[in-house]
Amino acid sequence: MxxxxxxxxxxxxxxxxxxxxxxxxxxxxxxxxxxxxxxxxxxxxxxxxxxxxxxxxxxxxxxxxxxxxxxxxxxxxARSVLLQGERQKFLGEEWPRIQAAIQRLGLKVEELLNGSRPSSTAAPSKPAKSDPPEEES
Amino acid sequence: MxxxxxxxxxxxxxxxxxxxxxxxxxxxxxxxxxxxxxxxxxxxxxxxxxxxxxxxxxxxxxxxxxxxxxxxxxxxxARSVLLQGERQKFLGEEWPRIQAAIQRLGLKVEELLNGSRPSSTAAPSKPAKSDPPEEES
DNA sequence: ACTAGTGTTATAGTTTACTATAACAGTCTG
DNA sequence: CAGACTGTTATAGTAAACTATAACACTAGT
The missing domain is CATH 1.10.10.10 (Winged helix-like DNA-binding domain superfamily/Winged helix DNA-binding domain)
Incomplete structure (x- = not known):
């Protein structure tokens, strides 16, 4: 802990x-x-x-x-109640917010869900200007 | 807003x-x-x-x-600074927590990618006991 | 100069989270 | 019963977040 x-x-x-x-x-x-x-x-x-x-x-x-x-x-x-309640809370309240944040940051949801298991000290060093969403100055 | x-x-x-x-x-x-x-x-x-x-x-x-x-x-x-800083913060601090939560809840990648654009009143009704991680009682 | 729009500071009060210290209330063991 | 664990309540103080009200400082338009 x-x-x-x-x-x-x-x-x-x-x-x-x-x-x-x-x-x-x-x-x-x-x-x-x-x-x-x-x-x-x-x-x-x-x-x-x-x-x-x-x-x-x-x-x-x-x-x-x-x-x-x-x-x-x-x-x-307790466990099954939790599994149900927390799932609903997560899917209904947290995940949409999270998904919006991911999109804003120009990150890919799929990539995050698949390839990422940063054990602890995983500090990605500068994505170096990958793909900014549209630019319509 | x-x-x-x-x-x-x-x-x-x-x-x-x-x-x-x-x-x-x-x-x-x-x-x-x-x-x-x-x-x-x-x-x-x-x-x-x-x-x-x-x-x-x-x-x-x-x-x-x-x-x-x-x-x-x-x-x-401002924007590019943000894009960089917020990404790092997200990947380093938030995402690991989120990922742990997803795993704890036994959520599936597909569930997250598909059903999750609830325009407003989208209440998933009972996942009905899908897959509890181990059970060794 | 006046006025209406900006940001900024001052004063003071409420609520919530957290803290320290202490006592009260049950249960179990010897 | 005594002692050592449990949870619980009481009292009181600090700090942070938020609020209401009001004034100050600067800029621009008339």
């Missing part, structure tokens, strides 16, 4: 998203306990309240159940 | 992004004036200060020049 935060989004939501990702990836299975609020807070150097807020987001979505004194546990069916 | 705001990101940055998009799309050409701070503020029902903040972001990036009493104007070279 990464220990750093993205400026674009509040920590508690990023936290929620990470748990969601872990569920989808199968790292966390249904019935499993989430790492404890205090543990996460300590490990990530973040306030326990912030962690709690992220977790309660998941409770509110019905993905996780909280049992006082025991911990927080992933509900049955 | 849309009149609505995304909760995920501060308005001033969304504003900045829209101008960037307009430059890339050629809606705004180099030398053109940006719509005035007060106009935008009025049209979008937003505080002039918020608009200014978005615009000054562009000034700080060297994309736009501000001339007191005249307006704010798009600098020469």
């Amino acid at each position: 990464e220990r750093e935060w993205n400026d674009n989004q509040p920590i508690y939501r990023q936290l929620r998203d990470r748990v969601v990702a872990m569920i989808l990836e199968g790292v966390l299975k249904e019935g499993d306990p989430l790492p404890s609020v205090r543990n996460v807070a300590a490990e990530y150097r973040v306030n326990p309240l912030t962690v709690l807020k992220g977790y309660q987001q998941l409770v509110a979505e019905g993905l996780v159940e909280s049992r006082r004194g025991r911990g927080m546990f992933i509900n049955a069916g | 849309e009149r609505e705001w995304n909760d995920n990101q501060p308005i001033y940055r969304q504003l900045r992004d829209r101008v960037v998009a307009m430059i890339l799309e050629g809606v705004l050409k180099e030398g053109d004036p940006l719509p005035s701070v007060r106009n935008v503020a009025a049209e979008y029902r937003v505080n002039p200060l918020t608009v200014l903040k978005g615009y000054q972001q562009l000034v700080a990036e060297g994309l736009v020049e501000s001339r007191r009493g005249r307006g704010m104007f798009i600098n020469a070279g």
Whole structure:
């Protein structure tokens, strides 16, 4: 897990998203306990309240159940619910935006979807003026 | 132009992004004036200060020049600088995240390339349990 | 000079996200 | 019961984003 935060989004939501990702990836299975609020807070150097807020987001979505004194546990069916809901959200809200951005930048969607698996430090050095969309000065 | 705001990101940055998009799309050409701070503020029902903040972001990036009493104007070279910088940012920061999400959701390249130009009300109804990645319970 | 259009700055208040510190409330183990 | 884990709530403070209102500074047209 990464220990750093993205400026674009509040920590508690990023936290929620990470748990969601872990569920989808199968790292966390249904019935499993989430790492404890205090543990996460300590490990990530973040306030326990912030962690709690992220977790309660998941409770509110019905993905996780909280049992006082025991911990927080992933509900049955969480994964398939997520798979469906997140898909819809992605296809309906994110992907269109992303696609527009790709087009604006003169990039090819197919190329991105096919050939690209940049493991980590993949900094493409200057596309060097490839194909600017129309130019009608 | 849309009149609505995304909760995920501060308005001033969304504003900045829209101008960037307009430059890339050629809606705004180099030398053109940006719509005035007060106009935008009025049209979008937003505080002039918020608009200014978005615009000054562009000034700080060297994309736009501000001339007191005249307006704010798009600098020469803005477009190509943008094309390069935004590409790098996209490929380096956004795309890896997006790709991970696509994989997690088990989305298929065809789904993304085909069905994804929903003019408005396009709600895909239940992908109906297509292909969950491994299942080893 | 006046006016109406630009960008810019000042003052001040609200809301949200995050923080620190501390206490409360259950569960389980010894 | 004591102690060590869980989640939860309370209190209070900081910083960022946004807002309302108002004034200042500059440019251009009349």
